[in-house]
Amino acid sequence: EAQVTQNPRYLITVTGKKLTVTCSQNMNHEYMSWYRQDPGLGLRQIYYSMNVEVTDKGDVPEGYKVSRKEKRNFPLILESPSPNQTSLYFCASSLNVEGQGSTGELFFGEGSRLTVL
Amino acid sequence: GQQVMQIPQYQHVQEGEDFTTYCNSSTTLSNIQWYKQRPGGHPVFLIQLVKSGEVKKQKRLTFQFGEAKKNSSLHITATQTTDVGTYFCEGGSYIPTFGRGTSLIVHP
Numbered sequence: 001e002a003q004v005t006q007n008p009r010y011l012i013t014v015t016g017k018k019l020t021v022t023c024s025q026n027m028n029h030e031y032m033s034w035y036r037q038d039p040g041l042g043l044r045q046i047y048y049s050m051n052v053e054v055t056d057k058g059d060v061p062e063g064y065k066v067s068r069k070e071k072r073n074f075p076l077i078l079e080s081p082s083p084n085q086t087s088l089y090f091c092a093s094s095l096n097v098e099g100q101g102s103t104g105e106l107f108f109g110e111g112s113r114l115t116v117l
Numbered sequence: 118g119q120q121v122m123q124i125p126q127y128q129h130v131q132e133g134e135d136f137t138t139y140c141n142s143s144t145t146l147s148n149i150q151w152y153k154q155r156p157g158g159h160p161v162f163l164i165q166l167v168k169s170g171e172v173k174k175q176k177r178l179t180f181q182f183g184e185a186k187k188n189s190s191l192h193i194t195a196t197q198t199t200d201v202g203t204y205f206c207e208g209g210s211y212i213p214t215f216g217r218g219t220s221l222i223v224h225p
Contacts, residue, residue, distance in 0.1 A: 033213070040126070042217035043160070043205065058212075090159060094213075104150050106213060108159040 002027045006091050006109035013081055014117050021076045021112045023091030029107070031094045032074040033058070034066065036087040037111075043090065049074055081116040088113050121208045123216025131224050136193040138219035140206035149182055149189045150207040154218070160205060163191075196223050 004025045013019055025032065033048040035058075045058030049068040063085055065077040074093075078085060091109040120143045130136050140149065148167045152160040164173055166182035166189060173180045179192045193200055203218040 035215075040217070042123075043215040045212070045215075048212060092160075104148055104165045105162045106150070106152075106160070106207070108161070111159050 002107065004091055004093055004107050004109035006089075006112045008112060009110065010113050012115045012117065015082055016080050019078050019081060019114075021078075021089060021091075021114070023074045023076065023109060024072050025074075025091075025093040025107065026072065027093065027107065028071065029093035029095055030071070032068065033092050033106075034064070034074070034076045035090045035092065036060065037090060038087050046076065046089075078114075081114075083116050086114060086116045121206060121214045121216045123206055123219060125219055126217065127220045127222065129222045129224065130196050132198060133195050136196050136200070136221055137190055138204050138206075138221075139188065139190050140208075140216050141188045142208050142214075143187075144208075145186050146208045147186075149186075150213075151180060151189075151191055152205045152207060153202050154205065155202045158202075163204075193221075196221070198223050198225055 007022045030051045034046040035043040037043050044060045046060055046064050047058050047066040049055045052068055052071050055066050055068050068074055089112045092106040094106045123140045128136055148165055150165050151163040153163055154160045164180050169186050170184045171182040177194045181190045191204055201223050203220045205218045206216045208214045
């Protein structure tokens with residue numbers, strides 16, 4: 001079954017304690033992306049990756065890091081979480097045809113709800 | 118950079134009434150996608166529009182792409198409680214850009 005898997009689904013942590021949210025897809029997609037969703041603000045892109053070893057900042061990258069060492073995985077790293085990073089996070093993936101970017105249908109993971117105290 | 122504006126932010130309807138959400142882009146889009154997110158769920162792809170003036174239907178849902186490829190709409194005829202959720206448009210270009218979504222609340 002084609003899917004994007006995120007872990008953990010729920011996490012409560014404290015300020016400053018490094019954490020990683022994993023994301024894995026089994027569709028051989030080149031394009032992967034992280035979004036955060038906050039009430040009234042929709043989906044805001046944090047980072048994206050066009051392919052292995054190619055990552056770039058989205059609209060709200062501050063406080064986050066990513067890596068893309070292999071095609072299927074795109075972890076989101078919060079080196080020193082702060083309360084303003086409390087949010088619902090989604091990983092998504094899609095095809096990237098001939099370097100033209102996302103071709104349309106984004107497949108989303110089920111989300112990771114993070115609370116930073 | 119590219120911006121995609123979506124209105125309204127919320128829409129309350131009585132079951133059986135129609136519903137429409139609109140998206141407008143500051144730039145010409147190569148394509149546009151629509152997603153639905155049920156309460157507590159994740160966005161799920163509904164449809165993609167590519168051609169200028171394109172109209173596509175899925176049962177009670179009608180999707181339109183403007184002639185200039187800068188605006189789009191989603192219309193639901195005779196809403197049902199199963200239509201509850203947030204509908205997002207996403208402007209397809211090199212980097213996907215989402216509208217803020219329209220939350221549809223259907224009152225039985």
